[in-house]
Amino acid sequence: MILTTKRQLPNVNNEKIRQLNSILTSTEDNIRNVQQNFESFKQTTSGVEKFRDNTSRSALQRNKDDRYSIDDSRQSLLSNETEKFKHEISKKTTRKSSSNRGSNDSMISSKHESIVQEIGHSRHGQRLQEIEREILRHREEQQRKLTIIQQEDEDQFSQARATSNKKAYQLSLQNTKGQLDEDEINKNLLTQQSPTTLLNCTKSIRESVSQYTNQLIRNEMVHEKEIQKADELSSLLNRRRRTAEHDQLHLENEYLIKQQTMLSKSTTFNEMLNFKKELEKNERNREEHFDQIQSLVKTCDEKDKLLSRTLFELKEVAENCDTFERQNTKLQYDLTLALEKLEEMTEEAERFAKESLNSQKQLADTEQKREEFHIQAQETNKQWQARVKKFEKDIERYKLDSTQMLEKNEELIKEINTFKSQELNLREQITKLETDLNLAHTNYNQLEEHFTRNENDHRVIRSSQESDIATFKETAYELEKQLSIQRQCLLKTDKEKQNLQHLLQEEINHRNNLDSKLKQSEQDNEKLNASQSQLQQQMIALENERTSLLQKIKELEFERDSLTKEKTQHLSLENDYEEIKRKLEITKVDYTHGMKALQMDYENKIEIFELQLSDETSRVAILQRHEIEYKNEIERLQEKAAKYEDESTRAHCIIEILSREINDKSRLIDELESKINRLTVETTDQRNQILKRESDYQNSLHLIYNEIVYCSECLSNDSNEPFTIVESGTTPRDEIEVWLSKFKAHLTWLKQEIEIRQEQENKIRQDLANALLDCDADRKYFASELAKREVLINELRSSHQIFERETLNNTIEYQQSSLPEDERYPIDDRYRQFQIMIDSVKRELHTAKVQLST
Template identity: 50%
Template sequence: MNSSSKRQLPNVNSESTEKIRHLNTALINTENNLRHAQQNFELLKQIQQPASTSLLDTFRNNASTNDGLLSTSDSHYDQEQTTIGSRRTTTSSSNHQRSNSNKGVRFNDDVIGRSLHNFNNELQSLSNEHGRLKHEISKTTSTKHQQQKESLDLNDSDDGDINDSFLSKQDPLVEEIVQSRLDRRLQEIEREIKRDKDQQPQGDIRVLINELQSQRNLTTPIHNEEDKILQARLLLAESNKQMYESQLQNTRRQLEESEINKSLLAQQVAQLKDQLIRTDLGRDKQRDEELSLSVNRRRRTEQDRLQLENDYLIQQQMMLSKSTTLNEMVTFKKELEKSERQREQLSDHLQVLMKKCDDKERVVAKILLELKEITENCDTYEQQNTKLQRDLTLALEKLEEMTQEAERYAQEALNTQKQLAESEQQREELKIQAQETIKQWKAKVKKLEKDVDRHKFGSTQMLERNEQLVKDTENIKTHNLTLREQITRLETDLNDANVCIHFLK
């Protein structure tokens, strides 16, 4: 029993350390999860307000820049370039700030903003390219007009019409290139807008829902596992406590039995000691009495014998002196034989007494050996008693430690339950806030759809303007053809006139 209890003590210590370590890891995991959820909530709160305002500002700025670029004339091209560059820098800086503010966010809430920003950048690039081409065409037409003006001296009205037409219209090849680019860009933009409109709102909502579900799935299994581990550890601690209590009761029972046995042995030892003392005293008394009796008997026998001898001698002397008869001699012999028989009986009785003394001495030696064994057994029982008392003190200390650990585990379990309740409350709050943000994002998506429809309307107006430009270019082409025919006719007329003048000369 003692060896088994001693072997189990180190296992209890290792189990307690493992329990403490597991509880620490569980608490650290819950703290990390709560911190992570708090960070996500703060980031979502920070992103919630500036995203919509930045998107609306970029749409307004891009709409104003597109209208300004389409409405301005060719003479103000340099000023348009500076304003466009400044707007581009402002939009790029605002987008850079927005991208920096959105770094590390786990919700994909700026996908629509990026697509619309790309759409605005493409519109700006198209408008800039259109203005640049117009400027280049105006330069080429002005140089051609100057060359034609230097080479030809036509009418002022025709020259004014040609100058106005060349300054306001484009080269057909360049116009075809610009028209093809514009058509291709507009088709790509429309496809991207449709695709983003079909995919992005649902994708954002799905991403938010998946993020919340994943966060819930991350937190709830950890808490469930921690609850199960804590319950198992508490059950194990209770079982260990019950086992130690049963061991303690067994040791107490053994101690009580050992105390009872010790008291019984002490009583037996006391009785044996009293018996030995009494036997020693009786033996001493018997020895003294027997010695005194034997001495007295010897003295008496010697005195009797001496007296008999003296009497015998006296009688012999008297008989010799008085000439006793034969009968007296016979009686004397009989008495002598009688005394001899008595002496033999006394010697036999003395031998019997000596044997009894030897037997009593052997019994006393045997009793002394038994007493010695009993004293040795008492010593061993005392050692076992001290050992059991030591084990009992150790078991009591271990029991106190286990009770303290059980109380600590119970306190930790209460703390973890409180933390779990707080985390559940925070999770509900996050869920409510996420639902509110989903509603807000739905409203923002609707606003963005309205803005996209407005931009579609603007793009249709641009297409109509481009069609008008195409018609104007066709008119310019026809007008240029007529002018070229007129110029060729004039050249032929001039050549004919020069030939006629030459012949006339």
């Protein structure tokens, strides 16, 4: 009997596989997020470059134009207004001179000055109102334009964002399709690859991950510095914003005051328009700068978010690596448990082999006993044949004596009946023995079939175990090559495998011996069948002899009828013999059921014959003597039959015991087969799980490689030095090395691109710093200009006070030089209007001062 041990694989739960799949999907999502962040970083860098160009151009134009625009516009406006005002004054003076030639020179001069002042004040008031209205209109128009522009910008931004999202989704779909095609191609390639190349791949990937983590840590440091700078810039921008708003209000108020003062000093409306245009330009430039600064702040915030996301994703990658290591340790522990279970299974197999040997020994003993019974049956048959021959001789001796022959016939009939009963019993026993032997033979055949099935199953299991062991070795070498303890465990397993192979060879030899023994037992069974056929032939011969005896009995009956005197008695005897013949034929069919009835009939008939043959005393005495002799022989035969029955009962008991043992062992075999089937199912499940894990690892590696290739392609489209790979014709052995070289080349190129992008960021930051310095210079220039304007405002105030004093003096002189009421009334009206206008101007100046102070 052969039993092969089966390696029990570790019971890996489905939850572990789900965790590995979730970790791989999270790593894929993280890599995709890094790609998206990198694309957004490119967009921000392009926006910063545009802003740098715009700021440089606007700063140059502003520094050149703004310094001279205000003075030129101011001078041109003043010159135009003074010329117009002088021309109007000359016209008025000519008219007044023609009407008032006869008045005094002092009155003419005073009137001339008062008229000039009234006209100027009236024109100044109208122009100030018009200027204020136009300023309000321009402000409303600017606000409307700004709202419209903002809405248009928002619409354009949303449309651009939607288009970019569509393009991104389309690209992602195309990339996924390409990745699926590449994965199907790479699966076949990776199945042919060796474990050493996969280990090198994993090492290179880990090194690249460590390099990326170091780079991201550096980027974090730089990012923190940038955040600090951005905070400082935001604080400065807020301050500048507040100062700019305050300066804007202050400038507007000062502008109104200056315009009023300049109008009081014969300024014109053209100067106001030009100054308004300059203010609009300055406001536009300021708004553009403010928008650009806000965009820069947004880009900085987005960069901060991107860096935080990348750091978080790298942390997740590190956690995933830790989880992989933990799972590797768990798998090693499961391997040790599986080896322990293997040892237990080998011990159980050895026990089962010993039990099978014992059962074979018991079968051999039963076969020997069966042979002994067969020999005894042959001896009994020979004895019966000898006795039958003796009976035939006795019949020949006593043919002459009819009466003696009748008695002998009766005795022979009784003996024949006993012989038949004994033959029936023997036949039943032989049939039972045959059925038992057939059952034993069938059980033995079933055991052979089970053993053959077990051999095939064990061969399959052995092949599956070898493949599973190879897969486990690959995973162990891939995941933890550095552990020497695991190598020792693997060496132990190899030694155990060799021992198991030796045991299997021994079991195979033992099975061959058992096959030879089985062949011998089959030959013995054939011999037994031949002996059984011989016994059947002997039984047929005995039946033929019995029929011949019956024929002889008939002849004797005819002779007796001729000898006897009473024909009626002979006829009755013939009828009785015919009935006996019929009953004998019926007994052939019924066997056991009819034997008792026949015996009773024969006893009754014997009594009738004794009553009829009471006259023949002499013959009866002789027959009694013969009966005594035959009885002694029958007793001897009965004793032998009893002995044979005892031996047959013992044989039945032994056969029952053996059948029970065979049934118990068949149950054990069924249990072991069920265990083997369970182990095969578990091994197949674990093998499928291991294959799934290998496929998942390979898919993750190829996904990482494809995403790195996609990143390099995206970066190469925007970079000055695009990434190129020289494809060379390689053999399938060198495909792994080529793949690794490509992977390393992609990583080195990405590293160089990151350094170049960092240099570009540093340049952009330097440009921003320069732009901020330019803004500081502009702020200082505007502050100096505002100081100059404040000086001019103070001068205008002093001149206004002097002008008021002169007006008071003139009024006093005018009152002293009393004029007629007709001339005084219009002059008083004009003077009142002038005073009202001056009061309104003072109020406006006061409100402007209050606004400036707030």
